[in-house]
Amino acid sequence: MTWALVFEQLLNGLQYGVMLFLMAAGLTLVFGIMNLVNLAHGSLYMVGAYLAAAATQWSGSYLLGVALGLAGTLVVGMAVEVIALRTLYERDHLDQVLATFGLILFFNELIAIVWGRAPLYSSLPPWLQGHVKLFAGSTYPVYRAAVIVVGLLVAALLWYVVTRTRLGMLVRAGASNRTMVGALGVNIQLLYTIVFGFGAALAGLAGLMAGPIYAVQPGMGELILIQVFVVIVIGGIGSIRGALAGAIIVGVVDTLGRAFLKPLLGTVIPPTAAEAAGPALASMLIYLLMAVVLAVKPAGLFANR
Amino acid sequence: MRSRLIPWGVAALLLVALPPFVIALGAPYYVDLVRRILILAIAAISLNLILGYGGLVSFGHAAYLGIGAYAVGILGFYGITNGWVHLLVAIGACALVAAAIGAVSMRTSGIYFIMITLAFTQMLYYLGISLEVYGGDDGMRLKSKSQFAGLVDLRDPVAFYYVALGVMLLFVFLTYRIVNSRFGMALRAAKSNDARSRAIGLSPYPYRLAAFIIAGAMCGVAGALYANHTSYITPGLMAWHQSGEMMFMVILGGMASTAGPVLGTFALLLIEEALKGWTEHWQVILGPLLVLAVVFFRRGLAGIFFKPDA
Numbered sequence: 001m002t003w004a005l006v007f008e009q010l011l012n013g014l015q016y017g018v019m020l021f022l023m024a025a026g027l028t029l030v031f032g033i034m035n036l037v038n039l040a041h042g043s044l045y046m047v048g049a050y051l052a053a054a055a056t057q058w059s060g061s062y063l064l065g066v067a068l069g070l071a072g073t074l075v076v077g078m079a080v081e082v083i084a085l086r087t088l089y090e091r092d093h094l095d096q097v098l099a100t101f102g103l104i105l106f107f108n109e110l111i112a113i114v115w116g117r118a119p120l121y122s123s124l125p126p127w128l129q130g131h132v133k134l135f136a137g138s139t140y141p142v143y144r145a146a147v148i149v150v151g152l153l154v155a156a157l158l159w160y161v162v163t164r165t166r167l168g169m170l171v172r173a174g175a176s177n178r179t180m181v182g183a184l185g186v187n188i189q190l191l192y193t194i195v196f197g198f199g200a201a202l203a204g205l206a207g208l209m210a211g212p213i214y215a216v217q218p219g220m221g222e223l224i225l226i227q228v229f230v231v232i233v234i235g236g237i238g239s240i241r242g243a244l245a246g247a248i249i250v251g252v253v254d255t256l257g258r259a260f261l262k263p264l265l266g267t268v269i270p271p272t273a274a275e276a277a278g279p280a281l282a283s284m285l286i287y288l289l290m291a292v293v294l295a296v297k298p299a300g301l302f303a304n305r
Numbered sequence: 306m307r308s309r310l311i312p313w314g315v316a317a318l319l320l321v322a323l324p325p326f327v328i329a330l331g332a333p334y335y336v337d338l339v340r341r342i343l344i345l346a347i348a349a350i351s352l353n354l355i356l357g358y359g360g361l362v363s364f365g366h367a368a369y370l371g372i373g374a375y376a377v378g379i380l381g382f383y384g385i386t387n388g389w390v391h392l393l394v395a396i397g398a399c400a401l402v403a404a405a406i407g408a409v410s411m412r413t414s415g416i417y418f419i420m421i422t423l424a425f426t427q428m429l430y431y432l433g434i435s436l437e438v439y440g441g442d443d444g445m446r447l448k449s450k451s452q453f454a455g456l457v458d459l460r461d462p463v464a465f466y467y468v469a470l471g472v473m474l475l476f477v478f479l480t481y482r483i484v485n486s487r488f489g490m491a492l493r494a495a496k497s498n499d500a501r502s503r504a505i506g507l508s509p510y511p512y513r514l515a516a517f518i519i520a521g522a523m524c525g526v527a528g529a530l531y532a533n534h535t536s537y538i539t540p541g542l543m544a545w546h547q548s549g550e551m552m553f554m555v556i557l558g559g560m561a562s563t564a565g566p567v568l569g570t571f572a573l574l575l576i577e578e579a580l581k582g583w584t585e586h587w588q589v590i591l592g593p594l595l596v597l598a599v600v601f602f603r604r605g606l607a608g609i610f611f612k613p614d615a
Contacts, residue, residue, distance in 0.1 A: 037419065093415060094356075094552075098595065098599045099595070099600065101595065103592060105595070106596075107592075226545065276437065276438070280432055284432060287427070291425075294413065295409065295412070
């Protein structure tokens with residue numbers, strides 16, 4: 001195990017972390033502002049991946065595909081909000097969970113009808129292929145590096161929008177007292193639709209960036225969704241800062257666990273036992289981490305309510 | 306109570322009469338179908354205890370279905386086929402896991418509780434996938450069904466059907482007794498008003514945890530039966546959509562009612578069966594149906610047939 005390898009895996013963890021963050025930010029915003037639990041957030045991630053892959057194939061241009069994928073997810077998100085979710089804001093969390101569970105079934109099957117169940121592979125343009133040189137001869141894939149940069153840029157942008165713009169001010173005001181904001185003449189319903197659409201677009205961005213790295217297939221959204229729940233529980237619900245910290249912690253811990261737990265275990269217990277226990281423990285690692293965080297801070301690391 | 310016994314009696318008689326009837330009609334497939342529904346109804350009954358009466362929205366109840374099934378599978382793998390041992394281990398393992406998950410999860414409430422129970426179950430699901438010895442992702446075949454020497458042979462589909470029916474009715478009765486005991490009243494009091502129940506000296510935590518453990522153990526029995534039903538055990542039993550379906554069985558039937566989970570399980574699985582017979586893409590219809598049910602059908606089926614318990 002060399003330090004270059006550790007460094008590369010750290011970067012992979014960061015890359016996975018920023019993708020988790022894009023998902024967690026939308027989910028936590030929607031929860032913080034509308035008090036809505038949206039299980040179908042993972043479906044929007046899947047929709048983003050499929051729309052971008054299809055648009056890239058259709059137009060032949062990667063950037064156009066990405067733009068269309070983002071816009072498409074935004075529209076799908078707003079449509080879902082207007083048609084299905086608007087009636088659920090006043091309901092309890094159980095009803096919201098169940099209704100959005102129904103939406104997941106619908107979206108997974110709809111995608112399977114349109115594109116089939118087999119995984120879809122998307123290709124990258126030449127300028128995103130290859131590797132960048134880091135230090136001492138070690139290299140890192142350009143695409144993964146680009147994902148990290150885009151993710152961090154979006155995080156900065158999100159911070160700016162929420163804390164420094166009028167829209168962000170309305171969003172924060174709506175989170176603390178929706179009735180008052182409505183009484184002051186703000187169209188709350190429109191605000192909710194916009195926020196939900198943005199959350200959907202962030203999920204779509206995560207999905208379309210995941211496309212070339214992981215398999216694009218029906219049900220892909222639920223795998224990441226449950227890890228995003230872990231992120232949110234660790235970070236604290238409703239907090240963007242918490243979502244960022246939680247996402248990077250979970251991304252790094254999960255990636256390093258999968259890469260190094262087996263060899264590390266092999267040094268203390270017999271290799272055959274490590275062969276069996278390593279992957280099992282690695283896949284459980286973030287859930288154990290979540291249990292520890294809960295035991296110490298039940299409301300998450302950055303709880304703001 | 307007496308007026309409620311009449312529909313129960315009629316339903317039980319119909320279920321008892323079903324196997325000879327469908328076999329005479331030449332459709333023994335329905336014995337298998339209803340047996341599966343009865344077994345999953347046991348799971349739904351156990352979930353109703355915490356979800357309906359306890360107000361604990363557990364999105365991870367499939368964990369116990371899986372653990373119960375794996376208990377049978379793993380014991381069978383090592384050549385232990387005694388059904389009583391299977392049941393005992395399934396119940397014990399589920400109770401232990403429920404105690405661990407419950408103790409951590411109940412430090413939180415509301416949406417956190419939903420997410421955490423889901424995440425822990427997902428953890429067990431991945432554990433099942435990574436257990437290569439027991440088939441990993443593909444699952445494992447049950448070499449021999451649980452043996453209840455001299456009592457009943459589960460290889461006989463009709464005998465197994467009556468076992469499932471008997472266990473289900475037993476659990477309906479058991480839940481009814483639990484809910485109307487002092488313990489059950491404390492549990493329901495904590496659900497309807499946490500602060501008030503504390504004020505009269507009832508700390509909700511031990512009651513909720515005990516209910517969580519009982520529900521887990523009951524679901525373990527369903528899991529053990531389910532393993533015998535399919536003779537095949539996969540991690541998919543613990544997947545999140547299994548947990549979601551179980552919640553729907555309770556909600557469709559009507560939360561916090563004795564008959565609700567049974568009615569809901571029959572309704573959901575029969576609708577699924579009908580849609581599956583109609584189109585391969587049945588989920589694209591089921592999904593919106595479930596959304597509509599949540600939005601418009603709030604009291605569940607039991608609300609039509611019975612007055613609310615509480």
